Amino acid sequence: MLHAVVAACLSAASAVLVPAGAAEQLDFRLRSAAVAGPGVAVRYTTACPPGVSSYGLGVSIAQRTGAHVATASGTVREPCGRRSREMVLAAGGVPFRPGVAYAQVWGCAGAGCFEVDPLVVVPVRFG
Numbered sequence: 001m002l003h004a005v006v007a008a009c010l011s012a013a014s015a016v017l018v019p020a021g022a023a024e025q026l027d028f029r030l031r032s033a034a035v036a037g038p039g040v041a042v043r044y045t046t047a048c049p050p051g052v053s054s055y056g057l058g059v060s061i062a063q064r065t066g067a068h069v070a071t072a073s074g075t076v077r078e079p080c081g082r083r084s085r086e087m088v089l090a091a092g093g094v095p096f097r098p099g100v101a102y103a104q105v106w107g108c109a110g111a112g113c114f115e116v117d118p119l120v121v122v123p124v125r126f127g
Helices: 008-012
Strands: 014-017 026-036 039-047 054-065 068-079 084-092 099-109 120-126
Touching (some): 026 120
Antiparallel strands (some): 026 039
């Protein structure tokens, strides 16, 4: 199994999302990503605004591997309150290799979890 380490720039990958038509904000910070068997394990933290009980989150990672693209993605909707979380993204197609990949994150807090623009796009480094 190939283990991966996220580039130092990833530690600064954070964003606050304000859903359209809502004052609710989801604070998201991507902590690490590692190739884990056929998928990618992503560790992150979130903070919901006061009075919000749940959030939705989607993460996808893509990496050019020669003539192909390795991809992994996953979504979760869960209650607020647990700051440190881990999600295993299901991978498809070709495996990830050491090198740069890009993570794209969507998120929302409360009931407005539809048609959300990307929250943040960050480079990650495997290997």
